[in-house]
Amino acid sequence: MHSFEAxxxxxxxxxxxxxxxxxxxxxxxxxxxQDQLTKPQGSLGRLEQVAIHxxxxxxxxxxxxxxxxxxxxxxxxxxxxxxxxxxxQSVTIAMLANFVQGGAAVATLCxxxxxxxxxxxxxxxxxxxxxxxxxxxxxxxGTHDFSQQAAMSREQALQALALGQAQVERVNAQGCDFLMxxxxxxxxxxxATCLSAVLLAKxxxxxxxxxxxMTGAALSHKQQVLTASVARARPHINSPxxxxxxxxxxxxxxxxxxxxxASQLGIPCLVDGFITTAAALLAVQLNPSVRDWxxxxxxxxxQGHGVLLKALAAQPLLHxxxxxxxxxxxxxxxxxxxxxxxxxxxxxxxxxxxVDNTHL
Numbered sequence: 001m002h003s004f005e006a007x008x009x010x011x012x013x014x015x016x017x018x019x020x021x022x023x024x025x026x027x028x029x030x031x032x033x034q035d036q037l038t039k040p041q042g043s044l045g046r047l048e049q050v051a052i053h054x055x056x057x058x059x060x061x062x063x064x065x066x067x068x069x070x071x072x073x074x075x076x077x078x079x080x081x082x083x084x085x086x087x088x089q090s091v092t093i094a095m096l097a098n099f100v101q102g103g104a105a106v107a108t109l110c111x112x113x114x115x116x117x118x119x120x121x122x123x124x125x126x127x128x129x130x131x132x133x134x135x136x137x138x139x140x141x142g143t144h145d146f147s148q149q150a151a152m153s154r155e156q157a158l159q160a161l162a163l164g165q166a167q168v169e170r171v172n173a174q175g176c177d178f179l180m181x182x183x184x185x186x187x188x189x190x191x192a193t194c195l196s197a198v199l200l201a202k203x204x205x206x207x208x209x210x211x212x213x214m215t216g217a218a219l220s221h222k223q224q225v226l227t228a229s230v231a232r233a234r235p236h237i238n239s240p241x242x243x244x245x246x247x248x249x250x251x252x253x254x255x256x257x258x259x260x261x262a263s264q265l266g267i268p269c270l271v272d273g274f275i276t277t278a279a280a281l282l283a284v285q286l287n288p289s290v291r292d293w294x295x296x297x298x299x300x301x302x303q304g305h306g307v308l309l310k311a312l313a314a315q316p317l318l319h320x321x322x323x324x325x326x327x328x329x330x331x332x333x334x335x336x337x338x339x340x341x342x343x344x345x346x347x348x349x350x351x352x353x354x355v356d357n358t359h360l
Contacts, residue, residue, distance in 0.1 A: 014165060020293075024056070026055045026058070029055070030052045030062075037347040037348070039347070047339065047340040050340040051345075062345045065338065067177050068114070068179075069116045069176040070110050070327050070331065071167055071258060072106065073120045074119065075121075075188075075249050076124050076141070081145050083221060084221075085186050085211060086211070086218070088186065089126070090126070092125070093124055093131070096119060096184065099119045106326045106331050113338075119135065120134070123142055123250045146246060147228060157248065162257060163250075164253070165260070183276060183279075184325070189211035191247060192278035195244065195248050196308055198230060198234065200311055202307065204229075206307075211302070229247065233246035240286050252275060252279045253279075256279040260283050263289065263290040263294075269294050270334060272297055273300035280294055281312060297317055298317065302323045
């Protein structure tokens with residue numbers, strides 16, 4: 001990170017401000033409460049840990065989620081010109097309409113569970129302002145082809161981060177107390193893969209997966225394109241922000257900005273799959289204090305996701321071989337988070353149930 005970025009804490013560098021603090025006393029009291037519930041201690045495993053961690057984040061022994069919100073950020077990627085996706089860019093706009101019409105997987109899951117859903121256009125290759133019920137905030141008509149040049153300018157990268165910041169501030173003002181972030185953008189597994197490879201100093205080919213369904217010779221071609229893209233970009237990268245500028249996506253940047261702002265405002269975030277985890281990695285490298293505010297929904301079937309999870313010391317709640325993206329895995333895992341809270345908040349204690357726990 002450039003020294004001026006690290007040392008300047010003005011509003012122009014909002015992403016560097018520390019995340020909200022956790023409550024150690026609430027965490028300890030929540031653990032003590034768990035230990036008194038009518039079950040052997042630790043027998044509900046990760047469900048117990050989720051409830052205790054949310055207690056620390058919410059500063060109360062019995063945490064609640066009352067106004068969850070799913071933000072789906074969409075953007076196009078110039079790299080698709082190199083044949084790295086099985087679908088054309090027109091699918092991005094078609095799916096935007098599908099989200100707001102309620103037909104997409106994430107939309108059905110949100111509707112079923114009472115999760116508010118917002119769709120944000122960060123920059124599609126073809127203008128789509130005619131679509132209604134979408135927050136149109138395009139920064140540019142999709143990124144440049146990063147196999148040939150930087151994906152975006154530094155100014156555009158900062159605009160995209162700030163777009164995520166602004167959307168979180170909007171839903172925070174509405175009372176949102178739990179966030180899930182999704183994405184849509186043909187070619188975004190390529191951007192997430194290249195960005196992750198640079199941020200982790202890993203071989204990009206080893207992280208490259210099928211994305212929308214690339215196999216065989218097509219997958220090999222994708223690996224070659226991404227390897228060449230990273231080789232082009234590396235000499236220009238000396239910070240996480242520079243990596244975003246060279247190889248990122250508008251929606252990936254917005255999601256990273258959203259994670260950072262949510263952590264500063266004290267809103268827990270449930271991270272979805274490969275692309276949103278790449279955005280989480282970027283957010284944590286820009287601001288390490290963000291990490292405490294991230295819960296991880298699932299282990300995606302996408303090739304590089306396990307590497308990212310390990311780098312973030314993340315233990316996802318589910319492993320369902322999902323690789324759809326769009327926030328769908330987070331929406332599925334949200335039910336598990338709610339169940340963890342039901343158990344924590346509503347189970348009887350040994351005293352309440354008049355159960356002898358001396359032998360447990």
